Amino acid sequence: MSESLLFLTGKLAEKSLLKVLASMEPTEFTYRVEQIGITVAALMTPEMIARRVSDIGNADKIIVPGLCRGDLSLLEQKYGIPVLRGPEDLKDIPQFFGKKKSDHDLSRYRTRIFAEIVDAPFLRPTQILARSELFRSQGANVIDLGCLPNTPFPHLSETIQTLKKSGFKVSVDSLNVDELIVAGSSGADYLLSLTEKTLWVADEVPSTPVLIPSKSGNLSSLYRAIDIMKSKSKQFIADPILDPIPFGFVESIHRYRCLRKRYPDVDIMMGIGNITELVDADTSGINALLFGMIAELDIDFVLTTSVSSHAINAVSEADLARRMMFAAKEDSRLPRDYSNGLLVHHDKRPFPYSEDEIKDFASQVKDPSFRIQVSDNGFYIYNRDGISHAIDPFEVYSKLEVDDDASHAFYLGVELARAQIAWQLKKRYTQDEELTWGSSSPIQDKNILKSHRSASLKEKNQKDNPKK
Numbered sequence: 001m002s003e004s005l006l007f008l009t010g011k012l013a014e015k016s017l018l019k020v021l022a023s024m025e026p027t028e029f030t031y032r033v034e035q036i037g038i039t040v041a042a043l044m045t046p047e048m049i050a051r052r053v054s055d056i057g058n059a060d061k062i063i064v065p066g067l068c069r070g071d072l073s074l075l076e077q078k079y080g081i082p083v084l085r086g087p088e089d090l091k092d093i094p095q096f097f098g099k100k101k102s103d104h105d106l107s108r109y110r111t112r113i114f115a116e117i118v119d120a121p122f123l124r125p126t127q128i129l130a131r132s133e134l135f136r137s138q139g140a141n142v143i144d145l146g147c148l149p150n151t152p153f154p155h156l157s158e159t160i161q162t163l164k165k166s167g168f169k170v171s172v173d174s175l176n177v178d179e180l181i182v183a184g185s186s187g188a189d190y191l192l193s194l195t196e197k198t199l200w201v202a203d204e205v206p207s208t209p210v211l212i213p214s215k216s217g218n219l220s221s222l223y224r225a226i227d228i229m230k231s232k233s234k235q236f237i238a239d240p241i242l243d244p245i246p247f248g249f250v251e252s253i254h255r256y257r258c259l260r261k262r263y264p265d266v267d268i269m270m271g272i273g274n275i276t277e278l279v280d281a282d283t284s285g286i287n288a289l290l291f292g293m294i295a296e297l298d299i300d301f302v303l304t305t306s307v308s309s310h311a312i313n314a315v316s317e318a319d320l321a322r323r324m325m326f327a328a329k330e331d332s333r334l335p336r337d338y339s340n341g342l343l344v345h346h347d348k349r350p351f352p353y354s355e356d357e358i359k360d361f362a363s364q365v366k367d368p369s370f371r372i373q374v375s376d377n378g379f380y381i382y383n384r385d386g387i388s389h390a391i392d393p394f395e396v397y398s399k400l401e402v403d404d405d406a407s408h409a410f411y412l413g414v415e416l417a418r419a420q421i422a423w424q425l426k427k428r429y430t431q432d433e434e435l436t437w438g439s440s441s442p443i444q445d446k447n448i449l450k451s452h453r454s455a456s457l458k459e460k461n462q463k464d465n466p467k468k
Contacts, residue, residue: 003029006059007086008049010041012361013065016353017090024094032057039367041090042067042432046074056081065090067430088430091352095337106323106339108330111294113322114171114190114303115140115315116273121153125162132168135306139319142190144303145183147174157186171210173303177201192303193239196225202234210237210269217241217248219255226263237301239269244278253293260297270294273305276314283311284342284438288335291321295329313440317342320439344438350426351376355389362387370400370412372419374429379419381412393420 009017014035021031036052038044042065049064056062056079064072066088075083087096115135120128132143143163147153156172156179163170164187171190172183177198180191184205193212194201202209211229214221222240229236240255259268272290276283294302302322306314320341328335340347351374353361358373362382365371372381378391381400388396393416402409415431422429429435 002027003060004058005029005031006056006062007031007033008041008044008053008062008064009033009035009090010038010044010065011035012039012364013041013090015360016357017093020090020093024097027097029097032059039365040371041065044068046070046072049075050078067433088433089352089428092349106320106327109322109326111291111299111322111326112141112301113139113315113318114142114144114269114301116144116146116173116303116305118146118305118307119148120145120159121148121151121156125155125159128159129162129166132163132166135315136168138313138316140315142169142171142301144171144173144190144192145188147172147176147179149175153179156182160186160188181205183207190237194225196221196228199225199228202229202236208235208237210239212239212241216243217251217255219258222259223262226266230266237267237269238263239271239303242270242272242274244274249275256293256297256299267300268297269301269303270297270299271303272318273303273307273311273314276311277305277308280310282344283314284317284344284440287314287317287321288324288342291318291325292335294322295325316439340436341439344440346426347428350374350422350428352428355380358382359387372415372429372431374419374422379416379423379429381416381419391420391423393417 007017007021014033018033021033034053036044036049038048044065045068047070059081061081062075062079062083063086064075064083066085068085072083072085087093115138117123117128117131123131128145135143145156145159147156160170160172160183169189170187171192172180172188173192174180174183180194180201181204184191184201184207188207190210191201191205191207192210194209195212195214197214199209209229211222211225213219219240222238226236226238238259240259241252242256243249243252256268256270259266272287275290276286279286302318304314304318306312320339324335324338324342327338353373353375355375355377358375358380361371361373362380365382366384368383368385370381370383372379374380378389380387380389381396382388388399390396393413396416400412402412418435419429421427422435427435
């Protein structure tokens with residue numbers, strides 16, 4: 001038996017909502033639309049709904065506009081049925097109902113993130129701890145302390161112990177074996193990086209070593225180191241080294257494929273900072289592509305950095321990318337519609353309303369308040385006195401007649417600037433809402449935040465067997 005849904009809306013949106021629902025038929029639910037006597041649906045509140053809606057008929061659930069603010073439990077108590085927020089834009093209702101529950105499950109991942117603090121020798125332990133807390137909040141599993149050639153790190157041991165006391169997994173990255181011995185003796189969980197010539201360090205300390213080739217691209221030396229560690233039944237991670245573009249990137253990806261094919265069960269690390277840091281391109285897209293390859297290659301660990309200004313969100317992007325690609329691989333489907341977090345500068349459906357639809361909205365407005373909407377040919381601003389279209393706010397400002405009201409002029413200036421940016425970048429614009437910038441935005445995709453919370457509860461269960 002199909003569910004019966006009651007959709008609540010306002011005067012301006014009623015016709016569009018009915019049209020969208022009709023376009024979805026047949027559906028797995030029956031529905032009724034009730035216009036509650038308010039012009040703009042986004043201005044609904046639970047208290048207003050409770051006053052104006054007395055009869056819900058045979059509804060099994062109530063769907064309120066996504067921009068309806070307030071505690072919906074008030075309505076659930078009054079009507080005795082679930083009350084859900086729909087999408088923020090009614091044009092997204094088909095996607096809202098078309099997604100399966102599993103599509104939103106970003107709580108699982110295989111690949112663990114090492115976030116490197118590259119200038120650790122120059123920072124005090126308290127500064128390193130603060131940066132580590134930031135990386136952990138962005139999704140890092142391990143904090144990597146980067147040592148520098150010919151640079152003393154006298155507080156290395158103290159720093160490791162400080163991080164361990166705060167519950168961090170710690171790795172130390174150094175070419176100096178003396179520093180690696182100090183790190184291992186001080187409680188470091190991982191040591192980066194050992195070659196077949198320095199494997200003796202792994203016999204001196206309990207830390208898990210990351211093995212690399214003796215020379216760049218020399219897989220044979222890495223294979224020999226792996227075979228030695230396997231013969232001793234010791235835990236290790238192998239890293240063939242990812243080379244930057246255009247200095248062997250494609251060939252290095254091939255080395256990872258060869259390593260995985262030869263050793264299907266060993267843990268493998270990929271250092272992705274050579275790409276995210278050294279390409280003048282947005283890291284959200286780079287991380288998406290890299291983690292697609294990482295998922296196909298079953299890479300267990302990545303080492304990433306957040307140094308360059310354009311790579312400031314590299315850790316949080318890596319966290320989301322690993323979850324998306326893990327889910328896509330598990331579901332055997334393309335990595336689409338899992339999250340908008342990596343769509344930083346453009347949206348998939350930026351302009352939900354056509355010029356004709358916006359003009360239809362404008363014809364229904366009977367009050368002096370301005371509404372702003374964006375279509376593929378620019379933005380529109382309208383009220384009862386008419387509608388204006390432009391691609392530059394300066395083209396319409398003189399028509400608005402708000403010179404005597406500074407606060408109103410300021411408000412419209414902000415909103416028109418947002419509308420112009422949204423049109424230029426092909427982003428979704430909603431009046432009175434900030435533009436969203438994926439994982440780079442303070443207003444992040446709700447699925448990201450939800451998955452982080454659920455993932456933190458599951459992390460302990462993954463420590464011993466991260467491949468599950």
